Each structure stands twice: as C-alpha cells, then as structure tokens.
Amino acid sequence: MRNLFRRALPKVAGDAGQEAVPDLWVRCGRCREMLYAREWAEASKVCPKCGFHARLTIGDRVALLLDPNSWQELDADLRPTDPLGFAPAGRPSYAEKLATESLDSGQSEAAAYGRGTLDGLPVSLAILDMGYFAGTLGSVVGEKIARAFELGIAERRAVIVVSASGGARQQEGVVALIQMAKTAAAAQAFGADRLPFISILTDPTLGGVTASFATLGDCIIAEPGAVIGFAGPRIIEQTTGEKLPPGAQTAEFQLRHGMVDQVVARRDQKAMIARLIRLFSYSTHPAQDSTAPASTPHGEPRVVATAGVQ
Amino acid sequence: MRNLFRRALPKVAGDAGQEAVPDLWVRCGRCREMLYAREWAEASKVCPKCGFHARLTIGDRVALLLDPNSWQELDADLRPTDPLGFAPAGRPSYAEKLATESLDSGQSEAAAYGRGTLDGLPVSLAILDMGYFAGTLGSVVGEKIARAFELGIAERRAVIVVSASGGARQQEGVVALIQMAKTAAAAQAFGADRLPFISILTDPTLGGVTASFATLGDCIIAEPGAVIGFAGPRIIEQTTGEKLPPGAQTAEFQLRHGMVDQVVARRDQKAMIARLIRLFSYSTHPAQDSTAPASTPHGEPRVVATAGVQ
Amino acid sequence: MSVVLDFERPAAEIRTKLDATEKQYAANPTPELDAQRIDLRRDFANRTQAIYRALSPWQTVQVARHPLRPQTMDYAIGMCTDFVEFHGDRVFGDDRAIVGGPARIDGRPVMLVGQHRGRETRERVERNFGSPHPEGYRKAHRLFELAEKFAMPVVTLMDTPGASPGLGDEERGQGWALAANLATLATLRVPVVCVVIGEGNSGGALAIGVGDRFLMLEHSIFSVASPEAAASIVWKDAKFAPQAADALKLTAPDLLRLKLIDRIVSEPVGGAHADPSAMIATLRSTVAGEIARLETVPADRLVSDRYEKYRRLGSWFESSRPATPVGSV
Amino acid sequence: MSVVLDFERPAAEIRTKLDATEKQYAANPTPELDAQRIDLRRDFANRTQAIYRALSPWQTVQVARHPLRPQTMDYAIGMCTDFVEFHGDRVFGDDRAIVGGPARIDGRPVMLVGQHRGRETRERVERNFGSPHPEGYRKAHRLFELAEKFAMPVVTLMDTPGASPGLGDEERGQGWALAANLATLATLRVPVVCVVIGEGNSGGALAIGVGDRFLMLEHSIFSVASPEAAASIVWKDAKFAPQAADALKLTAPDLLRLKLIDRIVSEPVGGAHADPSAMIATLRSTVAGEIARLETVPADRLVSDRYEKYRRLGSWFESSRPATPVGSV
Numbered sequence A, B: 001m002r003n004l005f006r007r008a009l010p011k012v013a014g015d016a017g018q019e020a021v022p023d024l025w026v027r028c029g030r031c032r033e034m035l036y037a038r039e040w041a042e043a044s045k046v047c048p049k050c051g052f053h054a055r056l057t058i059g060d061r062v063a064l065l066l067d068p069n070s071w072q073e074l075d076a077d078l079r080p081t082d083p084l085g086f087a088p089a090g091r092p093s094y095a096e097k098l099a100t101e102s103l104d105s106g107q108s109e110a111a112a113y114g115r116g117t118l119d120g121l122p123v124s125l126a127i128l129d130m131g132y133f134a135g136t137l138g139s140v141v142g143e144k145i146a147r148a149f150e151l152g153i154a155e156r157r158a159v160i161v162v163s164a165s166g167g168a169r170q171q172e173g174v175v176a177l178i179q180m181a182k183t184a185a186a187a188q189a190f191g192a193d194r195l196p197f198i199s200i201l202t203d204p205t206l207g208g209v210t211a212s213f214a215t216l217g218d219c220i221i222a223e224p225g226a227v228i229g230f231a232g233p234r235i236i237e238q239t240t241g242e243k244l245p246p247g248a249q250t251a252e253f254q255l256r257h258g259m260v261d262q263v264v265a266r267r268d269q270k271a272m273i274a275r276l277i278r279l280f281s282y283s284t285h286p287a288q289d290s291t292a293p294a295s296t297p298h299g300e301p302r303v304v305a306t307a308g309v310q
Numbered sequence C, D: 001m002s003v004v005l006d007f008e009r010p011a012a013e014i015r016t017k018l019d020a021t022e023k024q025y026a027a028n029p030t031p032e033l034d035a036q037r038i039d040l041r042r043d044f045a046n047r048t049q050a051i052y053r054a055l056s057p058w059q060t061v062q063v064a065r066h067p068l069r070p071q072t073m074d075y076a077i078g079m080c081t082d083f084v085e086f087h088g089d090r091v092f093g094d095d096r097a098i099v100g101g102p103a104r105i106d107g108r109p110v111m112l113v114g115q116h117r118g119r120e121t122r123e124r125v126e127r128n129f130g131s132p133h134p135e136g137y138r139k140a141h142r143l144f145e146l147a148e149k150f151a152m153p154v155v156t157l158m159d160t161p162g163a164s165p166g167l168g169d170e171e172r173g174q175g176w177a178l179a180a181n182l183a184t185l186a187t188l189r190v191p192v193v194c195v196v197i198g199e200g201n202s203g204g205a206l207a208i209g210v211g212d213r214f215l216m217l218e219h220s221i222f223s224v225a226s227p228e229a230a231a232s233i234v235w236k237d238a239k240f241a242p243q244a245a246d247a248l249k250l251t252a253p254d255l256l257r258l259k260l261i262d263r264i265v266s267e268p269v270g271g272a273h274a275d276p277s278a279m280i281a282t283l284r285s286t287v288a289g290e291i292a293r294l295e296t297v298p299a300d301r302l303v304s305d306r307y308e309k310y311r312r313l314g315s316w317f318e319s320s321r322p323a324t325p326v327g328s329v
C-alpha cells in the first residue's frame, strides 16, 4: 500500500494532503497542528483540531465504509493502454508517464471497484484515487465504474461511488471524453432498476467526473471542505479573469447552491449510507430492511483479486 | 357582444385597455395615438404606431385564431354558484357581484371553450377573458379548462388555451384554489396522450392561472408587453417593499428569464400555432401533416351553443 | 416560553391561580388546598375546552399561527425515525422554507416534504418565514420523483403563509415551479397523504398539497389566500383580515362540510401547542393508517382515483344537469 | 467579407490573379485571356484541394473555427424547413449559446439542438462565443424530453469551445446540467443523430453529443479539451496548442480510424466556408438518410444498441481477455 506520508515538503498550494514528519507525527494540511500519526489514521485522517479531511487512499476508503474483511476487489487486472499513441512534442509521452505513475504510486490505475457489505448490506463500491494520475477518468476508470453499476444490476446491490478526480484524462483524448457518456449511461441503466446509487464527492471532484456519473446519485454526499465543480478554480480564473471568492466550489458552497444533499463528516458516512440504502430498498429488498447483517453472495467467476484491507 | 369601447375615462393605472372616443375613433392605451376604430379592430386591436396589444374579447380571439365559422362553443350554459355563501361584512356579497358582473359584461363567465379548426386542424380551444370578474379562476373556468383537455383527449385534438386572468377567484375560496389542481391534472392527463398543448399568455396572466395550466404548455407563447407572473406587481411591492424595475414581469422579461418559448405578435400567432401542431402531431396524426384543411368532427351530444363569431 | 392568545385569557387566569395553588399545596399539603387545586384543574380544562370548541375563524387563524405550534421539523423528528434531510434543487439553491427527505413512519419508509417556518427570529428569517422560493418547490419536485422511483409513499405537511412573492422569485419562475408540482403530484404512482398542520395558504400550500388523502389538523386553516391578502383584495385593506377569515370558510370543519377535505385530525384540548407530543403521536398513527390503506390500492387505480377526485371538485349550475354540490368527495 | 487562413495563401494568390484575369477578360475577351483564366481556375481548384487534403491537425482547427464556416442557425434555416426556435430552461434563463426547437428535414419533423457561436462581435458576446451556460444545457434537456414525448428524432449540431467556465456557471451547477443531459440522451427512445459541425470540445460538446450516430464534418474537430486547454495542462502553456492538436487526435479521419465516430461528412473543396450552401445540402441529405434508417429500428432496440455502443468504447488491457482495441463501433 502507498505510503501515507509520501507527500513531501514543500507543500503545493491547492494540495490537500499533509506533510511528512519523521516517524510518528504528521502535520495537518490545514491548521499545521502536529498530530500523532496513529491516532490521526484511526480518525480516518481527519484532524481532531480543525476537522480537515485529508485525502484517503482506496484502502482507507474501504476501511472507512465496508464491514471488515468483506471487500472483494474485482478486475484489478485492468491496465491502461495508450490508445492515441499520445506523444506530446518535448514532453513525456503517455506511455512513459504511465510507467512512472505506477512506480510512484504503487497502483495500477486511478480506481478500484468490487463487492462488499456495508453494515451488512451488499453493495457494489467504486473508489477513485487522486494518488494515481490525479484520479483522472480514462478507459480503465470508466470501465470499472460501468462494471460497478452492472455488478449492482446483476446482484441487486446498491452502488456507492467515491469520487476524487481532476477530470478527464487528457492523454486518452476522446477515448477519455467518451467515458463520461459510458458511465452516465451505466448509471442510468442501473437507475432504471430502481436500485439506489449513493455518490460521495471528495476532494477534489472536478471536470468530466462532476459532469457525468458523480452527480447522478439518488443522494449526493460531499465531504467537508472538498473542492467540487466542473471547471477547476485555475481554469475559471484564467478564462474569465474572475477571482474566485473564498470558499467557492467547496462542498459547503455546493450545498448552499442546491447541488448536494448533505455535507457529511467521514465518521458519519457509513451510518448515513446504510440508513439511505435501507430507506430506498424497502420496496425491492424488504429483507434488507433490518440491521441484521446479510450474507454476501460469492462466486462471481471474474473475480481477479480479493483483498482484505484494514 | 360586449362593447369594444366600454372602458371609460379616467384610465386606471395598470389597465391595459383603451379609451372610448365618440364614434369612430379609439385612442391607443399606450401611445395615446388616435386610431380609426375599424382599422384598429381589423388589426386585431394592435396599435399600428407602437405595437400595443390591447385586450381582446373571447369573440376577438376566436376570430384571430380559428377558421371562419368553425367555432362551436361548448357548455356555454355553465353558470357560477356561490359555494361558500361568500358574504364579506360591509361589502357586496359574491351573489350580488355575480349579478352585476353579468349585466356589466354581458357574459356568463370568464372563459369559453369549444371545438374549431385552425388552418384546417381540429383543435380544442379555451379562452379566458379579463372582461368578466378579471378573468379569475373559479369553478366554471376550472371546469371548462378541464373539459377542453378532455375534449382534446376524446377527439384527438390539440389544445390551445389563451390565458388572461387576475388569478384565483377569492370569492370561491378553496373551491377556486382547488381548480389549480384540477386543471393541472387535466393538462397532465392530456399530455399523457402525447397530444400537443399550446399555451398563449396574454395581458395579464397572474396568480393561480400562471401557477397551474397556463405554464404547462408544450410550447408557451406570450403576447408582446403582456404582464405575466405569479405574484402581481402590487403584491410584490406591498409584501417585500421592493420597487419593481421597469419591464419586470412583461412577456419580454419572461422570455429573457427562460419562462416562455417565444413572444409572438397577434398577426403571427395563428400560423405559428398551426406549424407547431403539425410538427408535434406527425407521429400521432400523420394525416394532419399537410396544409389541406381537415374536416371537423361533429355531433358531440352535449354541445350547448354554437356561434359563428366574426 | 409561554404565549397566551387574547381569547385564551379566561383559561390563562385560572391557570395562574392553579399554578399558585399547586405551589402552596407543595409547601403545605392541606386537604382544602388539595380540593381547591383539583377544582381548578377541572375548571381550567373545561374552560379551555369551551374556548377551543367555539373558536371563531379568526381565532383559529391565531391558533394555526401559534408560535409554539409544532412545525414540520418537529414532526420529522417526533413522528418519524431515520429522517435524512435532503437539500437542494440541483439547479439554483437550497431553500430552507421547504424541508424534506426520506424517513420512516411506523417503520415504513416514506418521503416527507413540508414547509417549515422556524421559531427564533434568525431561523425564521433564514427560512423566509415559511414562504418558499421556487428552489423549495423544485426540491420538493425532485423528492416526489425520488419517492416514485423507490416506491415510497409521500407525506406532505403544509404550513406556509404562501409562496414567496419577491422579484427574484418571479425571475426564477415561481408560477412555473408551482404548476410543475401540481402536475407531477396529480400522476405520482405512489400514495400521497397531505396534511395541513398550521396555515395552508394559496398555491404555495397547494403545490405540496395534491394527493389521495387531504387532512387538516383541527385548528389549522386552508385558504385560497391569507386572510390579510384576501382582505387587501376584497376590502382593499389588510386590517379586515378577521372579516376575511369569516367569509373564506378556511377552517377544517367548514371545509369538511363543503367536502373539500377528507378528514380532520383532532388536536389535544387547548390546541396542538398545548401538548405537542400528543399531537405528534396522533398524527403519526393517523398518517400510518392512511398509508397502510392506500398501499393496498394498485398504482393505476391510485392515479385514476386521484384524478377523479380532483376532477369532480367545483360547483356550478348547468342546465343539462342538476346543480353540482361543492366538492363531491 | 473574406478571410484567408495562413496556409490558404498559395491558393489565395492564384485566386487574386484569377480575379484580375477575369476582370481583364470581361473588358477585353481575348482567346489568350480566356485560356489564362481557365488555367488559373484549374490551378486554384487543384491547389485548394491539395492544401485541404494535407491539412495538419492545427490547420484543421483553424478551418473548424473559420469565421465564415456555417453555424447552427445557418443549418436550422438552410437544412430545415419550419424551424421554430424555442427559448428558455423554465428555471433561470434563456441561453443564447444553445439554440433549438422543432423543425423539418425533408418533411420529417425533428428536434434540432445546437451550439451557435455567432459572427458579429455583438452577437458573439450575446452568445458567449458558443460556450453554453447551464441554462443552455437545461433548455436542450427540455427539448430532448419534448422530442421523446412527440416521437421526434433528435438532431444535434456541436460547435463549441466548451461549456462556459464562469463562477456563475459553477453556482448554477454546470457539471450537474451536463451529466443530466448525458444520462437522458443515453435512454431517449427516439433516434438521435449527432454532428460535429465545427469545434466539439469537452463535456460541453458531449452533453449534446450522445446518440445513435455520431458524425463529423470532414474538417471539424472533436476533442477532450480545446487544444489551448490541453496545452495548458500538458505543457503548462496554451501557446503549445498546435502541438496539442497533433497529440490529441482530434480530426475526423483520426477519430474514424480509432472507431470513435461513425461517419465523416465530406466538405466542399476548400472547406465548408468555401461553399456553405453545398455543405448545408450535403448535411441535409446525410442526416435525412441517417434518420430514415434509424426510424426502422424499434425504440427498445434503439436504446439497447445505443447503450452497447457506448458501453464498448474504451481501451484497456485485461489479463483474462485479449487487449481491447480502441472503440469497437
């Protein structure tokens, strides 16, 4: 798993990470408070002083949302290709960047999906990760999101997608762009079966991800302080010359503007999602409508990797 | 038919009528130009100087929109009752006002509906008239609107509603209020049959009419300069202390704010409606999709009055 | 906080005596004081009941607007479990004058939508005194569609002076938002139970108040316009609101007599504000019963019955038919 | 108005000579001048054809953005009859960067929706240079639903630098508006034919560009982002737009080879701006043919085919399967 502390000094503006401090301590990315690393990790990387929600890895998200040992990652073998032969003059090619990115992040792509249970409820969970290629939406991410919805349809599972993305992956060009249509179509097909889709927007959720599956949830939950929008702050300022007011495009801004249902702190997310799934599943899954943990179906033939993450 | 010139001096603010000038002349309600009455009437009461659209009677509307001699008014015998026994202390009762209103206007209610053809197309047409009780929506108006939609369903006719109304009729209390739900339900039932509903908003369209059937059209056409809104200008200023900017709540304001499809001058309305009905009826009525005049079905047993209006 | 309405004063005076006697008795429990306090209790209850039985329409308006009367959020929390408030219209904003979201009543998931006026000044301002903007109605619309998607009955609680009449509301299509709700509620394929819990005025109330069953709390009002607005129209002077309240037939008993509503939900003696938790419990069981009954009706039938119900409402003379009575529910 | 692009100069020089010769010939019609002008005409045609056959991606971008290139309103009027422009989203405003409404193509009613950039400065400003606000996408959404209601095929024309990226656009949910359109287009039960007529950039183009058939005019571009925006991301400098255009594979032939689009519509020699009416006529017959074919497909099949089409698009390695080619249309 990726080193929790790999983001090194100096801190980049707009980087919502945290700083490495040798060994046992970590410094909050917002209030600069020194925090005891283990306690901070146990609090799901939320600063106890200022409430800052630092970015999570896919493993962190699984631990936050799913029941212990219930996560079965699927299709972890999907790997990116270089469909355009993207070789920008004088810059590293996409092929080169893919190699570096895998080495740096220790990951094979910017999303994972799979089965799991959440408070005993069978769910299909997909998670995007800013740690690989800024969580950008390319073919592999698009395919995994679409499969997450199809898994939901096939096994009558609620779908949860945790977004964190800089947008569409430029290096895959129109192949990336079209993933917006593909994932939106998959979300729509899933919705036609009247199963619930809970979308969690985390820091940051931008561009083609905001403009496709991430905003199609039956309920949209945002993490405190997360930057959420279509055009990123830099693009807005460059294009329009407008200086964004403080707090623009935060989760709280989107709540005020009617775009998200609630801003929910990490510690409350699991309980809220469970409650929502039970409320929305009453007519289709009356049996789920209790707090007794349901057993997870097994044996889907295309399981590629199964990992217990704690 | 009601005297075209009955609105007498002095002109009331907000009254979009015109002034009587003995015999052959009429003065434009906006630019004060003296107009030769016959020419003005032939121009559908639109001022040739400033384009002001003066209010029309039901007969004027029929002449403007329907083919000659095609109008069959239906259920003209519907008469208002006094469902609440509305007798406000120290003011004329509803019963008394109804008697006066009929004498003054020479009409029995604020709406008429019936069959007709428009450029050969069979339509169900309902028209509201500010000349009777300020075009207010009470039981009779609500019932006629609902029947207009049901006529459309029964005879596969497009529905056209020309609105002009001060809102719900206070004197019928909740009975009037509930006509909003009744007419909206009728519009919705009509829409389920995929027949087109063209809504024409004329001066003024306010309150419970704006908030029900009038804004449910597949296409909403507004007359130039018409005041259109939910709360009337006086209510807004009284309640909020805001002074309305000039041009607020006009047809042009509503166009700018995305609420109407087009602002269409009287002389162009008939052709545009015919074009729309043909465009929207292609899949359900391919035969209508020519300019050859279709014959009008006859013989609905509950026809109460048939009047040729020119 | 205690609020005594004018016409409650005779009962309030007894209450003052009763409170004093109770205090005396606590300090000095003599048989005389005991008898006295029992008498006073009975007097208080009788007087209150007598007052509330004979409320004038204008007095009913006062009760419907009572600052301590339970409001939508009180019901969301007291009548429901698992309420999750959903925010926003996904278009422009989140209107605080309408609250809503999924919740359970007696374990059954429903979609709850209601106007909420707020109590403290700051909250009342934030919620525009319960007058929703178009955003509020569009949020409600979104929730109605979500309810249909997940086959959840809809429960609406009306409590509003009316839809907000500002310039911004006009710019963002208040009338359009209201009409869209009326149309959607008319054909929603899930049970819809509507309850006036306080003041239900004009299209602003109706836009969340079209359904299979329309209930009113005993001392709530339902009106084509607020008495003040109606007075401005009829008398050209809002001061005639009490007279307008008389003329408008806006009380629950009048509207039931006119067959314009389906049912009256009794309030505790002295009104809902006298015993909010009893009121909330009553409404919970009433609504649960209505939903249970409606859930036995197939969706097609539900929608056609609802259409017929509204289709019949109205009153007119027609030479070819007998004069129609008001409402024929 | 005449606009000569850099790389058109060799042809333009011939044109200048040709024009002069034609003038001379008109004054003095000698056989020599006649022969000369015939030669020049042929030279001009050959040179133009040679240039347009060998356009670089960046040159294609220039052609796609040519100020005299036909735009959506030109097609609405030239390609259609009976076009009625519909305005407004019924929620907030009327966006002039997206135009749409019912119209006929070869007599068949369709719903036409497209971005329009405008030509004169004032019009371009009014239309935000073809960058739609959320209102534009919501108007398009309304028109898509109307098309479904009346069983009208949808024809969309893409021509936009991208969705508008202002603070107001963010406040009113640009991303939400785009996503709603993608979802709705995916399941619309009528034929949807999409055509890139100029520049089709990013989600702003895609939000009216999901359908059964996706066409590009020969010299139009379709891209994940404008070359300038991509250059800002990849080179941190918009000046590298020509290099980005090379890398992005945004031309019609490249995208057809990658199987990401269905068909290329030929442009007149010298590009659509050289002969707008020929271009419009070609597109009319092309679109009419596509619609006629799609109308033979039952709606359920149409929707499931459309789903499969998008579902397959993408490129990845998977150990349990052979490496997928890009797009498999």
Ligand SMILES: [Zn+2]
Residues within 6 Å of the ligand: A028, A029, A030, A031, A032, A033, A047, A048, A049, A050, A051, A052
């Ligand atoms: Zn901190």
Ligand SMILES: [Zn+2]
Residues within 6 Å of the ligand: B028, B029, B030, B031, B032, B033, B047, B048, B049, B050, B051, B052
């Ligand atoms: Zn004039």
